[in-house]
Amino acid sequence: MKKILIVDDDEYIRNLVTSLLMKEGFKTIAAENGLVALDLLQKELCDLAIIDIMMPVMNGYLLTTEIRKEYDIPIILLTAKSQIDDKEKGFESGTDDYLIKPFEPKELIFRVNALLRRYGKSGEANIKVGTLYINKKSYEVKINNKTFMLPLKEFELLTFLATHPNQVFSRGHLIEKxxxxxxxxDERTIDVHIKRLRERFADIDKDFTIKTIRGVGYSLEVL
Structure with missing residues (x-):
């Protein structure tokens, strides 16, 4: 089930959009401003964001720019502004679409579904397992806001294991993938890379472990 982030300082709009999306089978999380939204994104992996422009603390343009630095998710700016200059600024900040208030509920749903289709398998560039966050597009690994840049094969191995948490894979299967x-x-190449990953994260407070299954292989398990 796809999860959508709704960011608007107007509680009525937040509740309205939440209700519309939940009726269509989406999960939702909501934030009243940009700072709260960024905090939520650190904790939960979302497939799309719907963002109001005129908000206190951090406006929608700036929030869109900040999201674009870290996350590869589609964004819809939802606003009462209809001037071409405002739309231009929105697209320059990185939005994928722009919807003017008041809007038809069906139009919002059409646009959400269209963007999710356009992005293909939603969330494919991002993986989140507990405190572990992997951005496959930027090749960054984050654990509790600490960023790691791993050698390519270590990154690919960790990404594969994190994509299938709590599943056991043989050395041969991992070599092939x-x-x-x-x-x-030699298949022992896997052992070397697993050892390096464990050493990199040894002193980091985390809620996952790469477990050795004797006689079988390895599994990334959530604690």
Whole structure:
């Protein structure tokens, strides 16, 4: 089930949009301003954001810019502004779409579904498992807001395990997925990379572990 972030300082609008989306089968989380929204995004992986422009603390333009720095999700700016200059500013900040208040409920749903289709499998560039956040587009790994830039094969191995939490994979399966069918090295290569990943995260407060399943392989397990 896809999750949508709604950001608007108007409680009525937040509740209205939440109700519309939930009736269509979406999960929702809501924030009253941009700072709260950014905090929520650190904790929960969302598939799309609907953002009001005119908000205190942080306006929608700035929030859109900040989201674009870290997350690869579609954004709809929802606003009473209809001037072409305002729309231009919205698109320059990184929005994917622009909807003017008042709006038809069906139009909002059409636009949400269209953006999710356009982005393909929603959330495919982002993985979140507990405190572990992986951005496949920027090759960044974050744990409790600390950022790691890993060597490519370590990144790919961690990403594969995190995409399938609590599942056990043999060394041979991991070699095939990460190194490919033509890899001529030893399966113990996996052991070396797993050891390096564990060492990198050894002193970090985290809620996951890469567990060795004796005689089988490895699993990334959520504690």
């Amino acid at each position: 990460i190194w490919g069918h033509d890899f001529e090295g």
